[in-house]
Structures are given as structure tokens and as C-alpha cells.
Amino acid sequence: MKRNQLFRLAALGLLVSTMAVTSCQKDVISLEAVDQTEALAKANLKTYNLNFSLSPKLAGKELLGARAIFKNTATGETFTVNAQSTTSLTTELPEGSYEAEISGYIKQNVKGKEKNTRVSAIQKVGPSFRSAANSAALLTLSANPFADLKIEEIYFPGSGTSIRDQFFKITNTAAVNVDPSGLVIMEGSFLNTTQRVYTPSIIDTAFAINAIWQIGDNADPIPRNNGYISLVNQAQDHSGGLDLSGADFEWYSPGAGNDLDNPQVANLEIIFSYTPAIWVLHNRGFRSYAIGYLGTTKADFLQNYKYGPTYPRPGDTAGTNPMVVVNTYAFPNSWIADGVNLSPTGNWEWNTLYNTIDAGYTGINADNGRFGKSVKRKKVGNILQDTNNSTNDFTYGGSTAVAP
Structure with a gap:
């Protein structure tokens, strides 16, 4: 199958480490994926914390590729931020109210085939939502498996x-x-x-x-x-x-x-x-x-x-x-x-x-x-x-x- 040949994820506090994916029929291409918050202006930034975990029905599964997409409810601006762990995420964003979709993947057996299955949750995030003590959002099986x-x-x-x-x-x-x-x-x-x-x-x-x-x-x-x-x-x-x-x-x-x-x-x-x-x-x-x-x-x-x-x-x-x-x-x-x-x-x-x-x-x-x-x-x-x-x-x- 025809594919981009080499996809490399830089560190920058991302959840996963550098990794190469190769296949046939294309030249090798190197892509550095960086956290979008790197490009934000430093003025008027506030710290936002998200805590999350898999729902009880998914207990025992490993969460892969966790990230959040923050959408400013007033301006419509979106920021994609990769999680630092499988349970939490901290980032700086322009101060405002956001709707954050937290998502990731778990491995499941579907029709006898192991595949990555998307999980997600929606969390409202306001200017005061900065404490790590906030209750965790529960990630459940995503309604749309192709959202990414x-x-x-x-x-x-x-x-x-x-x-x-x-x-x-x-x-x-x-x-x-x-x-x-x-x-x-x-x-x-x-x-x-x-x-x-x-x-x-x-x-x-x-x-x-x-x-x-x-x-x-x-x-x-x-x-x-x-x-x-x-x-x-x-x-x-x-x-x-x-x-x-x-x-x-x-x-x-x-x-x-x-x-x-x-x-x-x-x-x-x-x-x-x-x-x-x-x-x-x-x-x-x-x-x-x-x-x-x-x-x-x-x-x-x-x-x-x-x-x-x-x-x-x-x-x-x-x-x-x-x-x-x-x-x-x-x-x-x-x-x-x-x-x-x-x-x-x-x-x-x-x-x-x-x-x-x-x-x-x-x-x-x-x-x-x-x-x-x-x-x-x-x-x-x-x-x-x-x-x-x-x-x-x-x-x-x-x-x-x-x-x-």
C-alpha cells in the first residue's frame, strides 16, 4: 500500500517518543510534529490543566496517543495539545473559555482483528479551571471512530x-x-x-x-x-x-x-x-x-x-x-x-x-x-x-x- 515513508514525532514533552514508520514506493520524508502552543504569543497566557482517565468499563486498557483539542468558545480558535502522560495535560493558552475534546486510543479486538479504537470525552474549561484537583474526565468509546x-x-x-x-x-x-x-x-x-x-x-x-x-x-x-x-x-x-x-x-x-x-x-x-x-x-x-x-x-x-x-x-x-x-x-x-x-x-x-x-x-x-x-x-x-x-x-x- 502506498504511504508516506517516515513519520517522526519530536520530543517536546509529547506522549510518545521518536519513532519511524516505513513502507514502499515513496521517498523518505521526515516530519516533525510540534505542539501548537509553541507558536502562541506569550502575553496574556494562562495555565490550564486537564485530568482524565478511561471509564470503568475500559479498566485495564492502556491509553495511547492522548491529546486535547481546545476550542475557544468566543473566537473559534483551536489549539491541539499533546498530553504529558496518560492521565493529565497542562498547557498555556490565551485566557478564555474553551471546550476541550480529550481523545486517545485503546487496543481492542474487532472481528478477530486487533485495532486501535478511539476514546474521547468533552470537558468545558474556563479561566478558573487551573487546579490539578479538578475531577478527571472519563474517556469512553468515541462515537466517531474516524474523528482524527x-x-x-x-x-x-x-x-x-x-x-x-x-x-x-x-x-x-x-x-x-x-x-x-x-x-x-x-x-x-x-x-x-x-x-x-x-x-x-x-x-x-x-x-x-x-x-x-x-x-x-x-x-x-x-x-x-x-x-x-x-x-x-x-x-x-x-x-x-x-x-x-x-x-x-x-x-x-x-x-x-x-x-x-x-x-x-x-x-x-x-x-x-x-x-x-x-x-x-x-x-x-x-x-x-x-x-x-x-x-x-x-x-x-x-x-x-x-x-x-x-x-x-x-x-x-x-x-x-x-x-x-x-x-x-x-x-x-x-x-x-x-x-x-x-x-x-x-x-x-x-x-x-x-x-x-x-x-x-x-x-x-x-x-x-x-x-x-x-x-x-x-x-x-x-x-x-x-x-x-x-x-x-x-x-x-x-x-x-x-x-x-
Whole structure:
């Protein structure tokens, strides 16, 4: 499986020591992961302490890769801080009130396979919350097992000579390897460039999607600290475009006569697609995309999560003959791990992901200059920036895409 080759975690009081992860088909890369609080201004900093432990049901397990993400409830700023031990964390932050998500991993046997399973807890942290005597937050099994996976890059325009060399790069920000088995990738049904009044409106509880694909069981773990996987349209060497023949996964449509299958690359499973032809990302970037987990069975999802809203038909002032949306499902927001709204600035009208998932948008101008470019997430040091606002987290305009 294609991977970044060497991931090295610097000391700086982090929970784990320097470690190398190697694999094939890539040059060796050295990444130094540093605590984001290092970059904070020294003025007006206050000390915050967090104490935590595994819940009684998880007694006897070892907590791995503990950290906390502090989100300032007034400004929305986030700070990722690695724990100094398996029970406590101390850091200096600009004075304010925070919501801190404490998380880590334990090893569990799942379907006969040992894997790292995410645990987490939420703790409100105010300016007076500085005493180590505060009661410990109890970490329980996380509802979203893929919360530490981020969409780092989306190559939606294609090379121009081929539309089939599109890809997603999904990156693991955790301090442990994460098994992506069961991860889903999905596309929004509604255009971010055309705002309509959909009835009923579900945006605050669910994401309206028209395509959803899933990674199967027994996938190789994604290496810790910026290891990644690539999900591609066609895992081929595209003439005049990118060589994606070494991708990790491809979305292959067996019912489409002109799709090509690379037998050396694992296929994503189709949960649902609005088209029997090849699923192609909107090549001007008018839609939103998200990753997450399917919180029910495929059969139950297809049966019980259908979404068929209506919207006013142009010219129908009486509203007696509305348009009906088809081939759409409601994917609960609570199942989403990460999402990105896409739109060219000149065409944007609204965001179709709820603002707690993505409060902004990113994109590339919808002219021929977009071909060969992708949108990429920014980094703070070597930590992917994630403020749940793509306007801040991605560089608008894109940059040259390189095969992952």
C-alpha cells in the first residue's frame, strides 16, 4: 500500500517518543510534529490543566496517543495539545473559555482483528479551571471512530486531458495508526452555487448526499502522524495526467461499460450513487464532500434515510407544482468526521454542509486554469490546520496536484 515513508514525532514533552514508520514506493520524508502552543504569543497566557482517565468499563486498557483539542468558545480558535502522560495535560493558552475534546486510543479486538479504537470525552474549561484537583474526565468509546482523519487534498478538476485522474487524500492526524475500514466518502446533492429553499430543510441535522462509497474490511492501517491514503477515480496511469496506478483505493463502477478496474488496487464499495455510470466529481468544484462512518447497516440506510425534499418551481408563484429532489439521502451530521464546501468565489451562494462541520468554503476559479490544480489544507508547522472553516483551513485558488 502506498504511504508516506517516515513519520517522526519530536520530543517536546509529547506522549510518545521518536519513532519511524516505513513502507514502499515513496521517498523518505521526515516530519516533525510540534505542539501548537509553541507558536502562541506569550502575553496574556494562562495555565490550564486537564485530568482524565478511561471509564470503568475500559479498566485495564492502556491509553495511547492522548491529546486535547481546545476550542475557544468566543473566537473559534483551536489549539491541539499533546498530553504529558496518560492521565493529565497542562498547557498555556490565551485566557478564555474553551471546550476541550480529550481523545486517545485503546487496543481492542474487532472481528478477530486487533485495532486501535478511539476514546474521547468533552470537558468545558474556563479561566478558573487551573487546579490539578479538578475531577478527571472519563474517556469512553468515541462515537466517531474516524474523528482524527482529515480531508487534506481534493483534486476535482482533473488534468484537462483526463477527468478520471481525480482523487482525495485522507490524512491521519492521530498519534497512533488508524484503521480506515468502514470509512465512507460522500458527495453533496445540492450545488453551493445555487441556493434554494428545500422543504423540509435538514442541514442542521444531516447532509443531503447523492453518492456514498465505503472502504471495506481488512484495510491496512493508516500510519500515525500524517500518514495518508488516496481514494481515486481510476487507478491508472492517465496519459497527459497523473499516474494513479499506485493508489490505495479506487471507486470502480462495474455497471459502467467504460470504467477501468485496476486489480492491484482495492475497490470502494458502492453504498449509493445517483448514476449507474462512473461517479465523477464536479470538475468546477460546485459541490461539498465529506468523510465519516456509516452508523447503521447498508440495508437500513438505503431503506430509512431517503430524502426527497421539494423546492419552488421557477415561475410557479402559487407554489402548487414544486420541484421534487430524487436520488438523495440524508446522512446524519453526527456521523461526519470532516467535510469541505467547494465553490469558486464568483459563483458561491451558500454552503450545503452545516456550519459546525464547515463554516466556510474553498475552491478554484472555474476557468481552464483550474486543470491540474487541487485544493490543499494548510499546516501549522506539520499539523494540519482544522478550524472547521475551509476559508481559513485551505488556500483558495489551488496548487499543482501531484499524485499521492
